[in-house]
Amino acid sequence: MPWLLMYGLSSFIIIHESWFKSDKERSWEPLFEKHYSRPVKAATATDVRTTAQQILKDCNLEGAFWADQPTPDTLNINRFTFWGSTRLTYSIKDQRLKAERQSTPASQAVVRMHFRGGYGQPTFWNQFWGLLVDLACVGIVVWTASGLIMWWRLPRLRAWGALAVGGGVLSFLLLIWRL
Amino acid sequence: MTHRQYVLSFYPSKDPVLVKERESEYTRSFPATATREQIAKQILEDLGLDGSHQVSGGRNGKPLVITRQHALHNQRVTFNSGAGQILIEREEFRALTFLERMHRRRGYKQQYLLDDTWGLSVDVAVVTMMFWSLSGLWLWWELKSTRRWGTVSVVVGLGLFAVFLVLI
Numbered sequence: 001m002p003w004l005l006m007y008g009l010s011s012f013i014i015i016h017e018s019w020f021k022s023d024k025e026r027s028w029e030p031l032f033e034k035h036y037s038r039p040v041k042a043a044t045a046t047d048v049r050t051t052a053q054q055i056l057k058d059c060n061l062e063g064a065f066w067a068d069q070p071t072p073d074t075l076n077i078n079r080f081t082f083w084g085s086t087r088l089t090y091s092i093k094d095q096r097l098k099a100e101r102q103s104t105p106a107s108q109a110v111v112r113m114h115f116r117g118g119y120g121q122p123t124f125w126n127q128f129w130g131l132l133v134d135l136a137c138v139g140i141v142v143w144t145a146s147g148l149i150m151w152w153r154l155p156r157l158r159a160w161g162a163l164a165v166g167g168g169v170l171s172f173l174l175l176i177w178r179l
Numbered sequence: 180m181t182h183r184q185y186v187l188s189f190y191p192s193k194d195p196v197l198v199k200e201r202e203s204e205y206t207r208s209f210p211a212t213a214t215r216e217q218i219a220k221q222i223l224e225d226l227g228l229d230g231s232h233q234v235s236g237g238r239n240g241k242p243l244v245i246t247r248q249h250a251l252h253n254q255r256v257t258f259n260s261g262a263g264q265i266l267i268e269r270e271e272f273r274a275l276t277f278l279e280r281m282h283r284r285r286g287y288k289q290q291y292l293l294d295d296t297w298g299l300s301v302d303v304a305v306v307t308m309m310f311w312s313l314s315g316l317w318l319w320w321e322l323k324s325t326r327r328w329g330t331v332s333v334v335v336g337l338g339l340f341a342v343f344l345v346l347i
Contacts, residue, residue, distance in 0.1 A: 001312045001333065002340035008308035015285045015301050064347060081347060116347075117181040125346045132339070133181050143311065175300065178293055179231070179250040179284075 003136040010114035013107050020107040028087060028100035036090065036097035040075060052077045053122060055090060059099070064121040082109045082116070180282065186275055195276050197255060197268040205258060205265040219245045222258055222265070231289045248284075251277060 013020050038058070040051050052067035056079060065079040077088040084103040090096075104112065118130025151161035187193060207225065209218050215237040223229045228247050237243030237258075245256040252270040259266075270276070286298020319329035 001315055001336050003336075004308055004312040006340075008305045008312065011301065011308075012305045015287060015298055015305075017285075082344060119181055123347070125343065129343055129347060130181055137181075171300070175293070175297055176250040176281075179248075179297060 003132060004139070006110060006113050007136065010110045013111055014114065022105065026102050026104075028102045031086065031099040031101050033096065033098040035095055037095045038090075040069075040090075040092050048075065051075065055088065055097070059088070059097075061086060061088075061099075063123055064116075064126050080112070082112045180279065183275075190273065190275070195252070195271045195273045197270055200254070200267040200269050202264065202266045204263055206263055209260075215243060218243060218258070222256060223247065226256065226265070226267070228254065228256070231291055231294050248280075250281060250284075253280075 036055075036058075038051065038055060041047060048067050048069050052065060052075065053062075055075070055077060056062050056065060061079050063079060063081065065077055067075065067077045069075050073091060073093045075090040075092065077090070079086040079088065082104070084101060087100045087102070089098045091098075116129060116133075118126050118128070118133055121127075148165070151158065151165065154161070205222070205225070207221070209221070215234045218237065219232060219234045220229070222243075222245065223232060231248040233246045233248070235244045235246070240261070243258040243260070245258070247254040247256060252272050254270070255268045257266040257268075258264075284294075284297060286294045286296070286301060288294070316333070319326060319333065322329070
């Protein structure tokens with residue numbers, strides 16, 4: 001139930017994004033800046049990710065993240081949760097590691113849940129989230145299919161059901177054709 | 180979308196192939212003050228293709244590229260103002276791209292009534308989904324024979340969700 005409520009609410013926020021947009025840009029608060037040394041031989045995206053994961057482990061910040069190396073001297077890591085992001089910038093040449101944190105408003109936290117796939121990120125809980133997203137997908141498909149079975153089994157409501165199914169299929173096809 | 184890479188492995192290329200539809204002369208000239216968006220809209224109207232679209236290029240001597248969005252397969256219109264040429268290409272249909280496109284299509288953002296209609300249908304789907312969730316609670320209360328299983332289901336669902344909110 002919470003997953004379906006979340007998908008419903010987040011879809012509403014996404015489609016009416018301007019209603020929830022804040023004019024104020026959220027600031028990044030400094031967490032720490034320290035000397036840090038780790039050799040980086042980042043040639044491919046996988047190497048960059050592996051190095052980033054080791055840096056996060058050294059900082060006790062393991063979890064879901066994205067990483068990129070915009071210049072040979074800089075490694076950027078975005079360690080994110082539903083409620084905020086921690087941005088780490090590793091200057092390879094200067095051997096300095098800087099971390100900043102930005103919080104996320106509740107409306108955007110729900111949107112983050114919507115976009116979170118789970119698979120492809122480290123830790124058991126991320127993978128488990130991915131599995132539950134799969135289950136929510138199966139739930140929606142079963143919900144749709146079971147409606148058709150119920151419609152057939154309830155002769156009293158068959159005319160209304162036919163109207164709903166016919167109207168739904170027709171309007172969907174019409175939109176697909178015209179859009 | 181959570182298994183995108185796996186599904187993509189069944190296709191020969193990452194993106195659908197673009198197939199040439201037609202190429203023609205286009206002689207209309209535009210004032211220097213015309214924006215890319217104004218030029219794109221005029222071109223689409225001239226081609227009888229007016230509708231939801233996105234614009235790119237058209238600066239620093241680069242051709243103007245209009246992506247005319249369709250549900251089944253997008254069209255790409257490339258206007259080369261120097262040569263006075265228009266090239267129209269159509270994206271090959273791909274089920275994955277179609278489903279992802281419809282998932283991401285929001286409506287309301289474009290100036291066309293059809294897009295607003297799609298946006299409205301998404302709103303209806305949102306209301307239905309939320310009603311489905313909340314009506315489950317109501318049914319749980321009304322159906323005494325399954326109340327125990329319902330309790331387990333609600334508690335486990337809410338508990339797990341709360342754990343995720345804290346942990347990831």
